[in-house]
Amino acid sequence: MVKTVSIATLICALSIGGVSAKEFQEHNNMMNHGDGHLMDMDGGMVMGQNTDTLPGGCDKIAATKEITVRAGHKYSEKFPGTMWAFDQQEFQFEPCTKLTVHFINEDEIRHQWMMHGLPKYMYPKGMFHLEVSGPGSVSGTLILPPGDKTYLVHCDIAQHMEKGMKAQLKVGKGGEDLPSIPGVTASVFPDDYSGKPFSLQEFVTQETQAKIASAAAAIAASAPKTDAQTNGNAGAADESFLSGVTVVGLAIGIIIGPLLTKRFKGMSVGEVVATVFELISHSIGFTVELIAKLVKKFLGKKAIPLPDK
Numbered sequence: 001m002v003k004t005v006s007i008a009t010l011i012c013a014l015s016i017g018g019v020s021a022k023e024f025q026e027h028n029n030m031m032n033h034g035d036g037h038l039m040d041m042d043g044g045m046v047m048g049q050n051t052d053t054l055p056g057g058c059d060k061i062a063a064t065k066e067i068t069v070r071a072g073h074k075y076s077e078k079f080p081g082t083m084w085a086f087d088q089q090e091f092q093f094e095p096c097t098k099l100t101v102h103f104i105n106e107d108e109i110r111h112q113w114m115m116h117g118l119p120k121y122m123y124p125k126g127m128f129h130l131e132v133s134g135p136g137s138v139s140g141t142l143i144l145p146p147g148d149k150t151y152l153v154h155c156d157i158a159q160h161m162e163k164g165m166k167a168q169l170k171v172g173k174g175g176e177d178l179p180s181i182p183g184v185t186a187s188v189f190p191d192d193y194s195g196k197p198f199s200l201q202e203f204v205t206q207e208t209q210a211k212i213a214s215a216a217a218a219i220a221a222s223a224p225k226t227d228a229q230t231n232g233n234a235g236a237a238d239e240s241f242l243s244g245v246t247v248v249g250l251a252i253g254i255i256i257g258p259l260l261t262k263r264f265k266g267m268s269v270g271e272v273v274a275t276v277f278e279l280i281s282h283s284i285g286f287t288v289e290l291i292a293k294l295v296k297k298f299l300g301k302k303a304i305p306l307p308d309k
């Protein structure tokens with residue numbers, strides 16, 4: 001009897017051990033591989049670390065900042081349709097700031113804090129990248145470039161960004177907002193809970209309507225400014241030119257939209273993408289051929305003949 005109980009206890013203990021959470025791990029003793037690449041064998045990684053080289057255009061380090069960013073499933077709960085998120089979706093720093101990011105992963109899976117669009121001459125592939133597999137923390141430092149720009153920050157594990165783990169980091173005033181930042185900017189593909197099957201025709205119509213509405217709003221917003229402006233005709237001409245371009249673009253969109261819908265009807269998304277790429281590559285090929293012909297026509301006679309061997 002005692003033996004049975006103790007075996008049962010042992011099995012219980014083992015099974016509990018098997019499903020228990022991984023312990024939180026501070027990845028602060030990583031191997032330095034040079035070029036800002038640090039890692040350990042437990043899933044901690046820093047890539048593109050730069051603690052002392054000033055990017056071109058920075059005279060000095062403008063400020064020294066430290067932030068703690070948490071990643072986890074629980075932060076996605078306030079954003080319907082998402083699965084993962086950072087605890088913050090937007091960051092803003094002065095140009096040339098030396099920034100240290102303490103990245104904490106609160107999930108049992110792998111997450112990253114990956115920043116894109118940095119100058120490639122000093123950040124490999126233009127990236128600064130922190131990564132932790134399972135619950136733990138990792139810290140890395142970079143020096144932000146000068147200028148006003150908005151950088152994409154995301155987790156690159158398949159579907160993590162698409163399912164919410166996406167943020168933007170503004171340097172200076174930032175540039176244009178990125179789409180689909182949970183709670184910050186509108187989603188490119190809003191979730192549809194209607195239960196109706198996907199209709200490309202309807203999707204294109206909705207997209208076109210949304211574009212017309214936003215263009216109309218932009219025109220309406222710029223109209224009173226134009227009247228109030230005392231800058232002279234140049235400013236007004238610029239704005240009317242812009243709205244002219246917008247209107248022409250919209251007209252083309254409205255005409256081409258239904259044609260494309262017809263062309264792509266019944267195709268899967270993959271097929272649509274493949275067809276679009278095919279069309280693009282055909283038109284590029286055609287243009288290159290045309291240019292080559294023109295060049296040959298105009299320069300052909302002047303070309304210096306190669307010496308005979």
Ligand SMILES: [Cu+2]
Nearest residue numbers: 111112155160
């Ligand atoms: Cu992730």
